[in-house]
Amino acid sequence: MGKAPEPLTDREQAFLRAFARALMTVPRELDADLMRGEGMSASEYFTLMHLSEVPGRSLRMSDLATAAGLSVSGMTRIVQRLEAQGFVRRGKSTCDGRSWNAVLTDAGFQRLTEAWPTHLASVRRHVIDHLGDVDLEAFTAAVLQFASDGCVIGERADSASAG
């Protein structure tokens, strides 16, 4: 990581400043809304969300961590909490004894369904409502590339998972 001679244009700097601010505040607001309204952290919500969107509602721990953008150990703790609440069940993978699948339970799906409106409202209020007339396609394409150091998600757990 050598010296970077090019010192950013004014436009880039202005954007960066705004983006840095959003990076600090948005997650906190989203998390706070979810916590106040549903007693659930954003990490937990996103974990349930990712599980709900996958065939079999089942994902390997590491894939789940990758999907949620957390470390594997962080995901371990979250799943422990969710399991204690009965929202997630864990089963050994049938094809790889090292792997554990996190499986969304009916109660977990129910919980997600309940929490969804709160999160939706929060997201609208803090983000969507401020999009104005930006080109969403271009915006999305750009943001998708941010901090992309070889993060390919794709993988999915084998649908079977022993109790």
Added chain:
Amino acid sequence: MGKAPEPLTDREQAFLRAFARALMTVPRELDADLMRGEGMSASEYFTLMHLSEVPGRSLRMSDLATAAGLSVSGMTRIVQRLEAQGFVRRGKSTCDGRSWNAVLTDAGFQRLTEAWPTHLASVRRHVIDHLGDVDLEAFTAAVLQFASDGCVIGERADSASAG
């Protein structure tokens, strides 16, 4: 925070997914780069940065916290760390005995100057380089509004500050 009937368009959902991911990963990457390259956390870097950009290089604790998007107590800890390293000095405000000003020292300014290229390179790599052909003006204007719950920064410390 009642029910939100409108369930987001596909475009909005795709954007949100990308943005949520960036929200999780970008700060971590930026922080990690800064830590690896300079042994300094992003919070510390931004604190020094905000101080360096203000007349007198001096800011009240609470204004500094607001500027950096952290809680006041969080800023207390950061300034404690920076002070221990000699990058920041603290002085009682001359006009309000309750207020403390954080003042950037020459060593602190020097440190910021050293760390700057590392951070710049990191920011380029993780964000700027991926902007493609988005309309930066519109993008900035939108992002600037995210999570804006009455956050006006403006305030500045009185330039005097007793040793």
Added chain:
DNA sequence: CCGTGATACTTGACGTCGCAAGTAACCTGG
């Protein structure tokens, strides 16, 4: 001048997350 309430910061207790080390399971070569 002094009491009451508000304001500015600090400190203590707590929760979360990441890294590094540890354990278990897989897999390849002999």
Added chain:
DNA sequence: CCAGGTTACTTGCGACGTCAAGTATCACGG
């Protein structure tokens, strides 16, 4: 079949940031 290396997850530890409570200062009313 088993030794050695790799992979998947969990646990110990430390760093960081928030909330709540505590301390010092200010500002207003009597």
